[in-house]
Amino acid sequence: MENSGVLNKIETIVIDNPVDKIIRQIKLLISSGQLKPGDRLPAERILAERFGVGRGYIREAILKLEFYGLLKTSPQSGNFIAGFSIKILDSIFADIITFNKEDFVSIIEARYYLEINAAKLAALRRTEGDIDQLKEALHEYDTKFANGQSAVEEDVLFHIKIASATKNSVIESMILILVTDFIKVIHLVDCTDSKIRNYAIEQHHKILDAIIIKDEAAAGEAMQLHLKEMMEMRFSIHPSK
Numbered sequence: 711m712e713n714s715g716v717l718n719k720i721e722t723i724v725i726d727n728p729v730d731k732i733i734r735q736i737k738l739l740i741s742s743g744q745l746k747p748g749d750r751l752p753a754e755r756i757l758a759e760r761f762g763v764g765r766g767y768i769r770e771a772i773l774k775l776e777f778y779g780l781l782k783t784s785p786q787s788g789n790f791i792a793g794f795s796i797k798i799l800d801s802i803f804a805d806i807i808t809f810n811k812e813d814f815v816s817i818i819e820a821r822y823y824l825e826i827n828a829a830k831l832a833a834l835r836r837t838e839g840d841i842d843q844l845k846e847a848l849h850e851y852d853t854k855f856a857n858g859q860s861a862v863e864e865d866v867l868f869h870i871k872i873a874s875a876t877k878n879s880v881i882e883s884m885i886l887i888l889v890t891d892f893i894k895v896i897h898l899v900d901c902t903d904s905k906i907r908n909y910a911i912e913q914h915h916k917i918l919d920a921i922i923i924k925d926e927a928a929a930g931e932a933m934q935l936h937l938k939e940m941m942e943m944r945f946s947i948h949p950s951k
Contacts, residue, residue: 728763732771751789821888822937829917829933832875833926840875844918847871868914
């Protein structure tokens with residue numbers, strides 16, 4: 711018989727992803743004084759070469775650092791270290807790096823409140839171009855699902871396009887950060903059961919229909935139901951996780 715007491719004391723091994731490692735090294739450079747407030751970071755291409763990773767990881771790290779106010783970005787000049795004290799920088803860096811990417815409920819909860827309002831704003835502000843992009847993203851999701859393939863990234867892309875349709879850059883950036891972590895979490899917890907995916911298809915179309923006709927209330931309600939039901943269904947299928 712398994713010793714459940716011992717098993718309960720065993721902690722999951724957490725392996726840093728490349729983005730966290732990049733952020734840790736930038737923190738070290740700042741803490742050691744090699745990077746000072748006002749200093750410009752090297753170009754993405756150079757950072758990617760030095761870190762030995764793809765530029766996508768560099769962009770994600772820069773996006774997070776910019777979102778938390780640790781970097782200031784100038785389209786013409788590049789990315790600069792913000793003028794915070796080391797004590798404040800240490801606190802914020804710790805918050806970025808120790809964010810629990812395996813806390814599925816917290817991520818869904820944050821998305822729940824943010825994306826309901828994003829759907830409402832999208833319904834009010836969307837353009838015909840936004841509708842075309844939303845339709846394309848949803849078509850790609852439906853096609854992959856119909857072919858029995860994982861459509862996690864297509865699902866996330868649909869939500870990103872909704873965020874883009876809000877025409878609010880802050881909301882878009884916040885959702886982009888959340889769904890980036892959501893992609894990693896959803897692969898770990900296997901939230902791609904056919905029951906959930908079938909329901910997601912139905913709800914996605916209801917959200918899109920409301921956005922198309924510019925029905926703010928219906929878009930918010932459809933998004934609310936979509937995220938609420940997805941979280942509840944996930945735990946009814948995998949209650950032990």
